[in-house]
Amino acid sequence: MIETKALTKTIGEKMILRGVNLKVNKGEAVAVLGTNGAGKSTWLKIVAGLLKPSSGEIFLKGQPRKKDDFEQQKVLGYLGHQSFLYDAFSPVENLKFFARLYHISSPDTRINKLIEDVGLAYFKHEPVRSFSRGMIQRLAIARAILHKPEILLLDEPHTGLDQQAVSLFNRLLLDLKAEGVTIIMVTHDFQQISTVCDRAVVLRKGRIAEDELIRGRPVSWIHSLYEGEAATL
Numbered sequence: 001m002i003e004t005k006a007l008t009k010t011i012g013e014k015m016i017l018r019g020v021n022l023k024v025n026k027g028e029a030v031a032v033l034g035t036n037g038a039g040k041s042t043w044l045k046i047v048a049g050l051l052k053p054s055s056g057e058i059f060l061k062g063q064p065r066k067k068d069d070f071e072q073q074k075v076l077g078y079l080g081h082q083s084f085l086y087d088a089f090s091p092v093e094n095l096k097f098f099a100r101l102y103h104i105s106s107p108d109t110r111i112n113k114l115i116e117d118v119g120l121a122y123f124k125h126e127p128v129r130s131f132s133r134g135m136i137q138r139l140a141i142a143r144a145i146l147h148k149p150e151i152l153l154l155d156e157p158h159t160g161l162d163q164q165a166v167s168l169f170n171r172l173l174l175d176l177k178a179e180g181v182t183i184i185m186v187t188h189d190f191q192q193i194s195t196v197c198d199r200a201v202v203l204r205k206g207r208i209a210e211d212e213l214i215r216g217r218p219v220s221w222i223h224s225l226y227e228g229e230a231a232t233l
């Protein structure tokens with residue numbers, strides 16, 4: 001579904017990715033772990049088409065990744081550290097704007113359903129500038145899945161969410177997974193990884209250091225994998 005081969009990224013003198021070979025199959029839910037600065041967000045941004053690699057290859061559904069290809073872009077939903085939302089617009093106006101970008105016809109029913117799903121129905125006509133961080137994150141989640149992407153790329157998606165929103169979001173992710181959506185999630189949150197993901201990949205210094213199936217494993221084991229100590233358990 002998504003594959004990067006020998007992917008490198010150098011910015012200035014700094015080599016951030018040093019040859020990342022990673023293949024994610026359709027319907028998998030994969031966590032990408034690693035310490036701060038390991039290169040996780042950079043890898044995700046390159047796959048999302050927001051950054052250019054220095055070298056290497058990217059394949060999306062078996063096809064080489066092309067720059068500014070709308071059909072390829074539609075396959076992906078990306079949730080990064082920035083919300084991409086417009087402050088002066090309400091949730092309804094923001095989602096209508098993105099629906100137009102994705103050429104979604106008659107989006108009103110879907111927009112209302114998504115706003116309800118993320119728990120913002122009461123605020124759907126209020127400007128985003130009045131929202132808390134958690135509310136913005138809820139709307140950003142709705143924005144990322146609005147066009148029903150086949151692959152969801154999530155960069156620390158649980159950040160800023162309260163416990164109720166975390167449960168709601170995980171439910172949403174598990175439903176999408178059951179529908180066959182592929183999920184790739186950069187995160188430091190081991191509890192959420194064990195709830196949502198089947199596989200964990202650990203990046204260290206720009207390379208894949210671990211790649212293991214984690215279904216049924218306790219959170220402590222995932223932590224050991226992150227620390228590079230799982231093999232000794």
Ligand SMILES: Nc1ncnc2c1ncn2[C@@H]1O[C@H](COP(=O)(O)OP(=O)(O)OP(=O)(O)O)[C@@H](O)[C@H]1O
Nearest residue numbers: 011012014016034035036037038039040041042043
């Ligand atoms: N535009 C940039 N210019 C210079 N250095 C950068 C740039 N973007 C990223 N870096 C550096 O590249 C390294 C990897 O960054 P990246 O954001 O991919 O790490 P990460 O694994 O996602 O970390 P975190 O868990 O802190 O989000 C970091 O040392 C970062 O400072």
